[in-house]
Amino acid sequence: MTDASALTSALDALTVIRGRKLKGRVEEVLKTATTEDFNTFACAELQLEMAGIPGGRHxxxxxxxxxxxPWYPRGTEMCNERQISILSLEELSVVAGRMELPELKAGWIGGNLALSGLPNLSLIPPRTRLVFAGGAVIRVDGDNAPCRFAGQSIAQHFPEREGLDLLFPQVAKRLRGLVGFVERSGVIRAGEEVTAHIPEQWLYQPD
Known part of the structure; x- marks a missing residue:
C-alpha cells in the first residue's frame, strides 16, 4: 500500500498537461453499403445513433x-468502443507517401469520418470528445492499430504492387486514426466544424 508521504511526493512531481480545445473540419463522411462491407463510401450525411451508424458494419x-x-477468448461479448472510425487527411497523405502510392482514400480502410485541421489526430488521447457543429458527439476510445486486413484492401487498388498488405501495418502505426463511440446522437455532414475537447493528461508511473 502506498503511504501518504509517497503519494504526496508522486502528486508533487506530477506534470499535468492542461486540457484544451482544437478546431477541425469534416472533409468527408462515409458508410458501408452493407454490413458485410469493409470499404466505406462517401454519402451526403452520416446519421449517428447511440448504437453507432444504423446498418453499419460496426x-x-x-x-x-x-x-x-488477447485477454478474452475470441468471440467473447464485450462493450463496443469501436463504433466509428475517424481518419485524418493529413495522416493519410503521409502514409501514402511512405507506401509510395499516389493516394490513400479513407474509404479503402473503412473510415467513417475524414477530418482535417486536427494535428496528429491519431495521437489524440482517450476520453477526448469530438463535438460536431450539428450536435453529434463522439467519445474517443483510442488509436486504431493498422492491420494486414486493411493493407489487403489497399492492395486491391494497386494490383501491380506486391507486398502492400504487409507494408501498411509497418508504416501506418500511430497514423491510422482513431476509434470511438457515440456519446450523443445526431447528423454529421461534410464541411461542418468539429471541436476536439481534449482532457487533462499526465503520465502514469507507479514506480
Whole structure:
C-alpha cells in the first residue's frame, strides 16, 4: 500500500498537461453499403445513433472480441468502443507517401469520418470528445492499430504492387486514426466544424 508521504511526493512531481480545445473540419463522411462491407463510401450525411451508424458494419452496443483483445477468448461479448472510425487527411497523405502510392482514400480502410485541421489526430488521447457543429458527439476510445486486413484492401487498388498488405501495418502505426463511440446522437455532414475537447493528461508511473 502506498503511504501518504509517497503519494504526496508522486502528486508533487506530477506534470499535468492542461486540457484544451482544437478546431477541425469534416472533409468527408462515409458508410458501408452493407454490413458485410469493409470499404466505406462517401454519402451526403452520416446519421449517428447511440448504437453507432444504423446498418453499419460496426454498429451495436456490444461486439465480439477478436485478435485485438488477447485477454478474452475470441468471440467473447464485450462493450463496443469501436463504433466509428475517424481518419485524418493529413495522416493519410503521409502514409501514402511512405507506401509510395499516389493516394490513400479513407474509404479503402473503412473510415467513417475524414477530418482535417486536427494535428496528429491519431495521437489524440482517450476520453477526448469530438463535438460536431450539428450536435453529434463522439467519445474517443483510442488509436486504431493498422492491420494486414486493411493493407489487403489497399492492395486491391494497386494490383501491380506486391507486398502492400504487409507494408501498411509497418508504416501506418500511430497514423491510422482513431476509434470511438457515440456519446450523443445526431447528423454529421461534410464541411461542418468539429471541436476536439481534449482532457487533462499526465503520465502514469507507479514506480
Amino acid at each position: 454498429s451495436g452496443f456490444s461486439r465480439r472480441s477478436g485478435g485485438r483483445e
